[in-house]
Amino acid sequence: MENKNNKVGVLLANLGTPEAPTAQAVKAFLSEFLHDQRVVDMTRWLWCPLLHGIILPVRSPKVAKLYQTVWMEEGSPLMVYSKRQKAALERESGLPVELGMTYGNPSILTGVEALKAKGCNKILVLPLYPQYSRTTTAAVFDKIAKSLKQMPELPEFRFVNHYYSEDSYIEALAQSVEAHWAEHGKPDMLLCSYHGIPKRYADNGDPYQSHCLGTTEKLVARLSSDVPLKTTFQSRFGREEWLQPYTDKTLETLPGEGVKRLDVITPAFSADCLETLEEISEQCHESFIEAGGETFRYIPCLNDSPAHIDMMKLLVERNTKGW
Numbered sequence: 001m002e003n004k005n006n007k008v009g010v011l012l013a014n015l016g017t018p019e020a021p022t023a024q025a026v027k028a029f030l031s032e033f034l035h036d037q038r039v040v041d042m043t044r045w046l047w048c049p050l051l052h053g054i055i056l057p058v059r060s061p062k063v064a065k066l067y068q069t070v071w072m073e074e075g076s077p078l079m080v081y082s083k084r085q086k087a088a089l090e091r092e093s094g095l096p097v098e099l100g101m102t103y104g105n106p107s108i109l110t111g112v113e114a115l116k117a118k119g120c121n122k123i124l125v126l127p128l129y130p131q132y133s134r135t136t137t138a139a140v141f142d143k144i145a146k147s148l149k150q151m152p153e154l155p156e157f158r159f160v161n162h163y164y165s166e167d168s169y170i171e172a173l174a175q176s177v178e179a180h181w182a183e184h185g186k187p188d189m190l191l192c193s194y195h196g197i198p199k200r201y202a203d204n205g206d207p208y209q210s211h212c213l214g215t216t217e218k219l220v221a222r223l224s225s226d227v228p229l230k231t232t233f234q235s236r237f238g239r240e241e242w243l244q245p246y247t248d249k250t251l252e253t254l255p256g257e258g259v260k261r262l263d264v265i266t267p268a269f270s271a272d273c274l275e276t277l278e279e280i281s282e283q284c285h286e287s288f289i290e291a292g293g294e295t296f297r298y299i300p301c302l303n304d305s306p307a308h309i310d311m312m313k314l315l316v317e318r319n320t321k322g323w
């Protein structure tokens with residue numbers, strides 16, 4: 001007898017974002033995010049007083065103002081692009097696709113329940129993080145286990161750990177760079193700015209840094225251009241050392257080294273968000289020009305571009321084979 005609950009579905013996972021650009025909504029989001037020990041591993045009796053006493057009250061209103069500068073008519077950029085990615089992948093793959101955010105909504109639990117309601121008992125989890133990190137990819141894995149503790153019958157799961165080395169991902173990045181160069185001309189340098197993590201995490205075995213360096217290396221080989229590429233790390237948080245070189249510090253020195261026209265790409269982000277549209281496209285742009293740079297061009301994330309959706313479709317096809 002045919003089992004009607006025997007379908008494959010896809011859970012597209014990402015970080016999540018506040019519901020609104022207000023101090024209250026940002027505080028709720030940051031509180032869930034920054035309580036995750038995969039993200040901040042400090043012992044709770046040290047971290048919680050700092051988080052509740054200083055970080056949440058001080059950072060939330062400040063960051064809410066930054067979200068207001070990038071907020072779109074339909075909502076937070078990360079959510080707007082994630083919804084477009086879901087719709088496009090559903091259309092192109094012919095499979096049910098749901099979003100599941102590690103923090104905030106739609107949650108991972110909501111996403112899994114929606115797929116089960118559509119008859120899916122086999123779920124491919126695709127965290128939209130090309131480079132693996134304990135702080136992102138592993139946090140998705142933990143959240144699945146934690147959220148489904150009360151579910152009487154679990155679906156079967158497959159999980160994509162990383163995809164930075166996939167030709168289709170490198171191809172999508174390269175095509176976005178080449179299209180940008182065809183329109184605006186070539187720069188003196190292409191900066192690949194990745195979200196940072198504490199250096200200690202990398203020293204203790206998180207492969208994120210080597211995945212980022214591997215991404216740039218593969219992009220260099222694919223572009224095969226006279227434009228030099230450089231890897232940097234952005235979005236530092238807290239006082240300890242993070243992966244270096246830092247994006248902000250690098251931008252201050254590049255013009256003095258003769259790099260006047262700079263293009264920036266952010267390969268660790270699958271969708272534009274606060275960290276790309278505000279930190280890079282606004283703050284970093286300004287500091288590069290102040291340091292003597294002439295042109296600074298931000299190349300958008302892959303978002304719902306056809307090459308990106310093709311890449312996701314390929315990953316889905318390969319990882320659901322024989323299921």
Ligand SMILES: C=CC1=C(C)c2cc3[nH]c(cc4nc(cc5[nH]c(cc1n2)c(C)c5CCC(=O)O)C(CCC(=O)O)=C4C)c(C)c3C=C
Nearest residue numbers: 015016017018063078133135136195197237268273274275
């Ligand atoms: C506290 C430490 C943080 C680690 C470690 C970290 C890793 C990490 N994050 C992303 C992707 C995103 N981060 C985003 C926002 C964001 N990140 C942190 C902190 C850490 N991230 C904070 C506190 C915030 C919120 C904004 C702020 O207060 O500065 C986002 C954007 C979300 C949005 O709503 O637009 C993304 C995406 C990666 C890929 C990563 C490690 C590999």
Ligand SMILES: [Fe+2]
Nearest residue numbers: 035048051052
């Ligand atoms: Fe707490």
Ligand SMILES: [Fe+2]
Nearest residue numbers: 015195235275
């Ligand atoms: Fe982050």
